[in-house]
Amino acid sequence: MPNPSPIAQNLETIRARIAAAARAAGRNPSDIILVAVSKTHPKAAVLEAMAAGAFVFGENRVQEAAEKFPIAGASLRIIGGLQTNKAEQAVRLADSIDSLDRPRLADAIAKAADAMGKLPELLVQVNIGDEPQKSGIPVAEADAFIRAMRARFGEALKGLMCIPPEAEDPAPHFRKLAAMADIHGLAVRSMGMSADYAAAIAAGATHIRIGSALFGHRRLPG
């Protein structure tokens, strides 16, 4: 056997930590999906991660995603704030858009989906810490927005996504998002990144989004 690549080694470490965090929370590790966040890394890194067993990828810029994907056997999730004028490309390319956060974006996604006859899965992104600079629907508006998106997109709306404030304990924010998903009967909770995925798993994350712990430091500000 050749030596495993750094990405393969990182993946193994992360998988072990996911399993430990899941067991500690009384959860099944196989219920937690690792979203490999490949932004700023080349397609070669994506292929390396696939060779090591990753198959779900996250990109936060549609244009960058289009330079690497589609890749046969890989599932692509758009996880970054999405401009309305990129919605069409996102609908074409993505298996899931995880950053649905405003009515105008919903309009653009619906229009593109109608034209293409293809609707990706959708997550509503909640600005769980109500931070002015962050994308995501404000917490006070989230319930009404989630209901409206369920009415509009039906079963394509799978769940919620959040990025908690950097300087705070993320656990209460994760629990808040999970409670919101419970209220709306939504199964998917995408929360937790390289620094805090164990806490997210404890709070019920179904998808964790791992960039730097898997691929190493980003080459550009991402």
Ligand SMILES: *Cc1c(COP(=O)(O)O)cnc(C)c1O
């Ligand atoms: C970049 C990014 C991540 C991954 O962050 P890491 O800390 O590198 O794991 C997760 N989610 C979103 C929305 C991101 O933009």
